[in-house]
Amino acid sequence: MKKLSFIISMLVLPLTTIQAQDIIKHRQFPQNYFRRPMDIAPQASGSFGELRATHFHGGDDYRTQQKINIPVYAVADGFVSRIRVQIGGGGNSVYLDHPNGYTSVYLHLESFNEELNALIKVEQYKQQRFDVDVFLKPGQFTLKKGQLLAHSGNTGGSAGPHLHFEIRDTKQQLPFNTQLFGLTFPDETKPIIRGLTVYDLADPIFDENTPRRHQTVKALANGNYSLTVNTPISVNGKFGLGINTVDRRKGVSFTYGVYSIELFLDNKKISTVLFESIPFDKTRAIHSYIDYPYWKKSKVRVQKSFKQPGNPIEIYENLDNNGIMELKDDQLHQVRYVVKDVQGNTTEINFEVKRDANYTVRNTPSSSGKSFNYLMDNVYQAENAKITIPKNTLYDNLNFTYSETEGPVNAYSQLHRIHNIFTPVFGSYSLSIRPNEKLSAALFSKALLVSKDGGSQGGKYENGLVTATVRSFGDFYIAVDTVAPTITARNLVNNKNVAAQRQIDFTISDNLSGIQSFNAYIDGAWVLMQYDSKNRHLWHTFESNLKGGKHSFKLEVKDWKDNVRVYEASFTR
Structure with missing residues (x-):
């Protein structure tokens, strides 16, 4: 009964903030439950929460050293709940539900294991389309921890060969920072701070006209930072702060997202940003989290420590007065930023601010409209x-x-x-x-x-x-758009003998509205064409049941304004 009471108390325990491994967390994550998805030395090309052009990165990117077809294994016992073939996006992906309430997700795969490949091909021929999204029932396809699941690749919107890996809460499909489950990458390097920005917020509307004062910083001997000009920053009225910071790891040129950013004024916590989890339906709010107008002009991402009222993002562990500050006296006030990566490597910068009634805020009011x-x-x-x-x-x-x-x-x-x-x-x-x-x-x-x-x-x-x-x-x-897509055959001409070829290849493109669909037929029967939109590559791999002799081939490509291009040829096999 005592054991049962303890389990129940853990289930109903509120999500209070806990300090573990010197980082902030809101729940306990199982350790040693999941294995790594590949049997190669773990190196990352991207991290959870990393700032991307249109979203926060929702997983960790495992490097595959510019190779594809690295075996990918089930990170724990579970069943395949979803298989997806997508044009762009995650490309070929698998979702694996686990008994502990989490789902592991694997994106940009070159191929699935033999059984899943067969299953997805049946569905593609059934729907007569390349891009399909298949949901499986519990127990329909189970895997043991360490069993082959797929092979790594470069499909979908991937910019190079790698494995994008996620761990989500199964019920909510909420992704978590995978390193919180013990799947860490070697990292003894502190985050770096590239600069600070002071925002004068006299105008309640934040936009491109908001006054910005960018501060340069310098690294100190202990790995922390200070302002290059270490004198108090004058403020007058409401103000906010932003920081340009990234994480680094020894021996690689990549930059990564940090785990937490804490801002203190006189040891009072003003703002804490925490990249523990990020809902997919809020990830576009990165455009409000960063200083978007400055990014559009400079491509520099300053992470604001104050929040616009319409920003729905849920990455703030605490936020005092939406992160907006105002000094009420003429004393010196201490400001401190504490930046951590997910393994607790910590960087700080300390400086002073002071109210100065003689400081004039050069505010350009928002345009009339x-x-x-x-x-x-x-x-x-x-x-x-x-x-x-x-x-x-x-x-x-x-x-x-x-x-x-x-x-x-x-x-x-x-x-x-x-x-x-x-x-x-x-x-x-x-x-x-x-x-x-x-x-x-x-x-x-x-x-x-x-x-x-x-x-x-x-x-x-x-x-x-x-x-x-x-x-x-x-x-x-x-x-x-009145122009049909273009089709260029790479290795097929009329009446060609293709007995030595595994597949026939094409390049397709459209001038404006984009490719809507493609359908191919051999001897009048629909056949599967595979598509990589990154390099406009479209191809068909001959099925083993294709008989020898002469065959007719027809390819139809349609754009979003229903302009259609047709390619036809005969071949012998």
Whole structure:
């Protein structure tokens, strides 16, 4: 009974903050339960929580030394709950549910083990498509710890051969920092601090006009840091701080994300950011977590220690007054940043701030425009455009601006400036643009919205407008896509004898709207084509049941505006 009471008490124990291994955690993670996914020396090319262009990295990237086909093993007993073949994204991936309530996830695989390969191919032929997402029942396909699961690769959105590995809470599909489970990488190196930024926050709206004072730093003999000019920083009114920091490991050139960033004012904790777990539906909020306007201008990521009111991210372990500070006296005040990696290697920087009534905040008020509230639906109606922004799409209140100018020579509308590129949005909004007289009825079905840099936003003509769902502000206009995708055969010509070939290869591309689908047929029967969008490579591996003799081959490739290209050839095998 005592043992049962102890188990029950552990189950209902609130998620209080615990100090273990000199890092902050909100739960106990099982140790020695999971093995490493590969039997090679563990080296990382990416870490959990690392700052990426559009998201926080949700796992650890294991290096495979520029090789593919490294065996990948089940990290613990479990059953395969999901297999996915994706164009872009995670490529070939496997989800393995474990009895302890966690799921291990393996992405960018070259192939699955023999049984899973067969299972996924049956599903691809059943659905007659390359990209499939298959959910399996518990016990349908079980694996023991250390049993071969797959082989590493470079599929999907991978920028080079590696294994992306995650451990998630099974019920919530919430990813955790995998090193918290004991699957650590060799690391005795402290994080590094590259700079600090002081933000004068007299204007409650944070944007590109917010005054920024970037501070240079220098490393000290003990591995910690100080300001290069070690004099008190003058402030006057509300202010916030940001830090440019990354983690490093000995012997490699990669930079990694840190685990925690703590900010103290006179030993009072103002802000703690913790990369223990990051919900997938909040990961795009990285654009509000960092100083997005400064990143757009400089490609330098400053991690703000204060939070915009519309930022839904849940990585703050504590946050006093949203991280915004204001000094009420003229005394010197001590500021301290403490930065740790997941193994507890710690870096600090200490400096002073002081209120100075003579310091003038050089504040440039936000441009005049229509006032948008981030908590409300917002609509802007112009003569030739309509913008509809749902509530909770903006990170902050916004003085929204709009203008219209002459479009490019290939445009079928004016050029519409939707606010500016320095203001990020969390979700999507609806943008409708009225075409000019160049857009004839014959082109209605081919019309779409594009950004000024030529990137397709998709869209559909309806009721005199072309409407698309977009995820950024900037300059947009209407274009048309009447050009079919291109197909280039790499190793097939008409009437070729392909007896010596395992597969036939093609390069496919599209000029604007992008590839929507591809379908191939041998002697009129659908056959599987595999696709790597990174290098536009499309190929078919001949099935073992293909009989010898002459065969007909047909490939159809369609873009998102239903323009179709067909390639046909005969071959002998």
